Amino acid sequence: MSRFFLCFHRYLFSGLWILFAISFVQPAQAQRLKVKLGDLSLKRYPIAIPDFKGDGRVAQKTVAILRKSLDLCGAFRVLSPASYLERAPRDGFDPNSFDFEPWKSVGAEGILKGNVMAIGSSYRLQFRFYEVGTQKLALQQDYIASNDSQVRWYTHLFADHLYKFMTGEPGIFASKVSFIRNNRGKQEVWLMDVDGQAMQRLTNNGSINALPAWSPNGRYIAYTSWKERNPDIFVHDINTGKAQKISSFQGLNTGATWSPDSQRIAFSASRGTDNMNIYIVNADGSGLQQLTQAKWGERNLSPSWSADGKQITFVSTRFATPQIFVMNADGSGARRVSMQGNYNQAPKWSPRGDWILFTGRDERNVFDLFLVSPTDGQVKRLTQNQGSNIEATWSPNGRNIIFVSTRNGVAKLFIMTHEGKHQRQITFQPGQYLTPSWSPRLSKD
């Protein structure tokens, strides 16, 4: 068992770190939100993050994580350090130890300062966020990190605090992404942080693995694997590192997806026939229930639960071409929701409930990402003229999307806002990156 999972386990379930964290938010409730997510007329919040004081290597690492992460989420505009670096080192870290005027002139509305100090083999991380307008300390947070991976974790946790302070919504950085990395034919399940760093291989069976799906309680990853010579569905327990087979019908078993309460899994199976149907099982593999009744070679696949757990969106070929459908979670009341295009796939219901994200092929036979409203069928296009853009996953707060794009040649992972703005590449290392699945927030804080 790798060290990662031991640490990961602790982050998730022990809550011990709270003992080390001294935190308070000063005027949080009174604060008027500076960034209103979903309001396209608002500009990204300009923030300066000058180099941190203290221990060189870790301070540099911390500041790099913050600059990159805050930029990726699309709510902040991280000012180029080149525009202010000269005067930053003279500045103090505490309130009243520096002048706000120069920061106004570089266009910053917020300043994020930090101090990293080595204490024995641990590091004390101190974050201070100042607002230029009020010239006040608005948010501060201190942590003790005992190793490098904890430094990353707490830095992302602070980024989440800042995000919540500015937007009023839960942050996206205290989470991970699972995906398939195809490196020289080996297609294993991997995990990484939202900023594309701290990559970690989860499976190592040398076979083909596909379509990882993170459970909403953060504990399990379901995936399809050919490791026993048939595409079967396995559930990997992150606590124990063990995988349990939950569906192995003859033929294709794939597309596992979790109910919002993490109790049940929906998937599709052919059972060796030319029909494909959607089924539900309990997370331990018991209590099988068939939801669709395919006839004449019809295929029903790619289920995804609505946030309230009452409905399931899926793909069906019942009108010949693959289209997006919605049905009740007991299989009743199926209706078609995608009315345009003839090749619509891989629907993912937004955690906010208002949109279904899917991969569609447009009239020029290019694959792009779209949103369709499950209530009135309205369609919004998110990507265009940037290679092929497919297979997307929602952030747990429904404000960002990570997706696969071939715009730079090989399939890599990208992030954008849920309006399709601010598209940024997040994976750069070799290999094809496929079928991302975003974890829930892995912190109760």
Added chain:
Amino acid sequence: MFERYAPQRYGVFLLLGFLILLTGCPKKPPTRSYQDALEALKRARQAQADKCAKEELQSAEKMMAEANKLMDEGKFEEAKVAFDAARKLADKAREESELNKEKCLKPKPDNTVKQTPPPTLITANENPTADNRQSLEPVYFGFNQYTLEGKNRDILQRHAEWIKQRPNSRVQIEGHCDQRGSIDYNLALGERRAIAVKKYLEKLGVSSSQLSTISYGHQRPADPGMTPEAHNKNRRAEFKIGS
């Protein structure tokens, strides 16, 4: 009803407007798709699909009825999709019927016994060493297609003979797709291709116990490129021989 859509003042352009309608402008009634579907159904019935491909014909007729209903409701875009689907189903019914014709139109003396191989196969059996290939060539498909036509049927006919001559052999049919679109849809499409091939081979008399299927979606491309040529090579069913 077409006059409604053309301003009467521009009488000269009526004909032009009519032509545009025929070329399938999506906001107008899908006349072309309707005609094609009707034709296809007619051909299927002529091929006696009502006797030899009953299920397939029924599904085509059902889709046609669905399309007509959509047309009545003024949902032209959906109706077009449905008409196109009905045409495809009707074409499939016709093909299926043509394939089964010989069998189904003959009086069946005993339909519980497994179908006896056609005489051509017996002649092939006289010289079992004639065909000693150690691999079976793949069959290729069109985009999003899984039906087996002309050339593929010839190839599968030869494969069927080869497999039947080797009752101890086991053949796994692998369904593959080109690398466009989502992995989950392509897995389902690959499965459909593999099973279409398996069913066809069974129809030609191969024992189902000798055959198995597996879908690899687009995860095992024959050609990793993203060119049209690579796509053509990747939409295939491959045959893996074991014993």
